[in-house]
Amino acid sequence: MPMTQGWLTHTICLLQQYTDSSYEEKKYTMGDAPDYDRSQWLNEKFKPGLDFPNLPYLTDGAHKITQSKAILGCIAYKHNLCGETEREKIWKDILENQLMDNQMHLARLCYNPDFEKLKPEYLEALPAMLKFYLQFLGKQPRFLGDKITLGLEISACTKSSGFLPRRVFTKMAVWGNK
Numbered sequence: 259m260p261m262t263q264g265w266l267t268h269t270i271c272l273l274q275q276y277t278d279s280s281y282e283e284k285k286y287t288m289g290d291a292p293d294y295d296r297s298q299w300l301n302e303k304f305k306p307g308l309d310f311p312n313l314p315y316l317t318d319g320a321h322k323i324t325q326s327k328a329i330l331g332c333i334a335y336k337h338n339l340c341g342e343t344e345r346e347k348i349w350k351d352i353l354e355n356q357l358m359d360n361q362m363h364l365a366r367l368c369y370n371p372d373f374e375k376l377k378p379e380y381l382e383a384l385p386a387m388l389k390f391y392l393q394f395l396g397k398q399p400r401f402l403g404d405k406i407t408l409g410l411e412i413s414a415c416t417k418s419s420g421f422l423p424r425r426v427f428t429k430m431a432v433w434g435n436k
């Protein structure tokens with residue numbers, strides 16, 4: 259049965275394409291500055307019957323899922339992309355949460371009107387943070403050993419025909435909104 263997805267993040271779309279999952283995407287448009295009109299979504303928000311209405315969401319048969327990590331997890335479980343051994347599963351959890359921390363750190367900066375002032379400090383700390391990923395990847399070809407996992411395989415994703423370089427956050431971000 260095809261899945262219905264509301265305004266997915268690019269990572270989720272890439273994982274869907276990588277796993278050849280069939281899906282229909284519902285897009286909700288946000289208006290431009292200064293109002294950033296969200297009425298298209300807000301008028302629909304409670305209609306799909308989500309327990310915790312939010313974007314992105316995924317409906318897959320009886321499952322109605324929000325929270326991007328849970329959506330990625332749902333697709334990954336189906337395709338055995340969550341790690342096989344105990345060690346791989348632990349790594350997956352560490353990396354997933356580490357990536358979320360780094361994403362939230364970047365989001366706090368990008369949505370802050372004072373981002374120009376805060377940017378130098380962020381950029382100075384960035385190489386040390388990325389070094390942890392490099393050291394980790396230095397030990398093995400992929401984040402979880404040999405196998406591609408969840409949305410963590412950057413190189414396969416960027417080479418996929420579905421990859422579109424595009425903004426990381428919404429239009430409302432002050433930095434990285436183009």
Ligand SMILES: N[C@@H](CCC(=O)N[C@@H](CS)C(=O)NCC(=O)O)C(=O)O
Nearest residue numbers: 303311312313314324325326327428
């Ligand atoms: N932790 C949530 C964050 C979701 C979130 O912040 N969604 C934003 C778009 S990036 C939104 O507009 N949600 C719709 C709403 O709040 O009604 C996730 O990872 O899915």
